[in-house]
Amino acid sequence: MAGNADLHAANKAKKDEFYTKLSDIELELRNYRSYFKDKIVFCNCDDPYESNFFKYFALNFNALGLKKLIATCYNGSPVSGNELLLDFGDTIDDPKKIAYKVEITEVTDVNGDGAINLADVKYLMQNDKNVISILKGNGDFRSQECIELLKEADIVVTNPPFSLFREYVTQLDEYNKDFIIMGNTNTLVCKEVFRMFKADRIRTGYTHFNTGMFFYVPDSFEKFHHIEDGKKIARVSTSCWYTNLPVKKHKDFLVLYKHYTQEEYPKYDNYDAINVNTYTDIPCDYDGVMGVPITFLDKYNPDQFEIIWQASGNTRACAPNEILSELSYKPHKEDRGGCAVLKGQRCYTRILIRRKK
Numbered sequence: 001m002a003g004n005a006d007l008h009a010a011n012k013a014k015k016d017e018f019y020t021k022l023s024d025i026e027l028e029l030r031n032y033r034s035y036f037k038d039k040i041v042f043c044n045c046d047d048p049y050e051s052n053f054f055k056y057f058a059l060n061f062n063a064l065g066l067k068k069l070i071a072t073c074y075n076g077s078p079v080s081g082n083e084l085l086l087d088f089g090d091t092i093d094d095p096k097k098i099a100y101k102v103e104i105t106e107v108t109d110v111n112g113d114g115a116i117n118l119a120d121v122k123y124l125m126q127n128d129k130n131v132i133s134i135l136k137g138n139g140d141f142r143s144q145e146c147i148e149l150l151k152e153a154d155i156v157v158t159n160p161p162f163s164l165f166r167e168y169v170t171q172l173d174e175y176n177k178d179f180i181i182m183g184n185t186n187t188l189v190c191k192e193v194f195r196m197f198k199a200d201r202i203r204t205g206y207t208h209f210n211t212g213m214f215f216y217v218p219d220s221f222e223k224f225h226h227i228e229d230g231k232k233i234a235r236v237s238t239s240c241w242y243t244n245l246p247v248k249k250h251k252d253f254l255v256l257y258k259h260y261t262q263e264e265y266p267k268y269d270n271y272d273a274i275n276v277n278t279y280t281d282i283p284c285d286y287d288g289v290m291g292v293p294i295t296f297l298d299k300y301n302p303d304q305f306e307i308i309w310q311a312s313g314n315t316r317a318c319a320p321n322e323i324l325s326e327l328s329y330k331p332h333k334e335d336r337g338g339c340a341v342l343k344g345q346r347c348y349t350r351i352l353i354r355r356k357k
Helices: 004-012 022-035 052-059 082-088 144-152 162-174 185-189 191-198 294-298 321-326
Strands: 040-043 068-072 100-104 131-134 155-158 178-184 213-217 226-228 231-236 239-243 290-293 305-311 350-355
Touching (some): 040 052, 162 178, 162 191, 178 185, 185 191
Parallel strands (some): 040 155
Antiparallel strands (some): 178 239, 226 231
16 A cells, blocks of 8 residues: 555655545636636646546636636657547657646537537647647656747646645746646655745635545556555545745634633743644644644645744755744754754654744
8 A cells, every 4th residue: 555655655756646636626627717727737746548637628618718728748758659640640669758748728519419529639639729749858747848838828828747846936936937746745845945925925725724635556567555446546645736926824813712821821941932733722822833734734824824933854954044033043952953852752744833913
């Protein structure tokens, strides 16, 4: 059965072929339908022949009112390759080792039955307004030709390689692009992602926060959860959606009902902050700094709370001196670079927050 250990092993080996189920894409994206009208959607980690992200937008192109759909794949995608010969002819030596893009600007009901029920690339290419072409490079999202496509796009939607997630989301932020992407909850506290949370430039999505999701994986994966429609399915328990679009729960105010006592909310040994075991226990009458678990970020409302910093193993190296001074940080032999220490015991990563009055 696949789990976090398999995810970490895959990350070490740079195996990034975790393919999202269409049902999970539909469940999340139904919350953003109004944001797609007249927009150019870019799926820049998606082979159209196998990507359910591409399939979702092709099937819903007209219903969403898209202006254009662009998809690019990386050189060496595990797609079978036979379909490419249909579109490019038999001049390709090894269709598995080419990077290409598909641009869809019109999806028509060619059989006149009133329904758009196909997302097959060959079918979509029967329309002269749609284009499939070979990329000059390898299709890496960091390549200049893929960056030019990113500049053209309005919103990016995909499941990026989790081994490159921090670099990927940093690029989206740099080019100021709207996005709805998948990631791992462990990246919540990575310095690149955390700083975006602190600046309110990223937030968790609507579904599947830290509850686990099932992904299609290649036949080469030895550990998996079950077989579905002849394909291996692996579960990743630390999965979530990230976006910079508005999400209702991040505008909801947490109902705070508990009152502060020194006994229930002790201070850390190395920070001037109290420990709160769960976000539901945040006291309603404490105005100082509090340390909460990272799950708080799924409920974070920037109108109710201010994120000061995080107490983790890289705090001492990454936090500005003025932040460390504000938190009255004192190095402790157990803090391993900045983790919160409570009664001599090192805690898991804590988000250091303060209530807004």
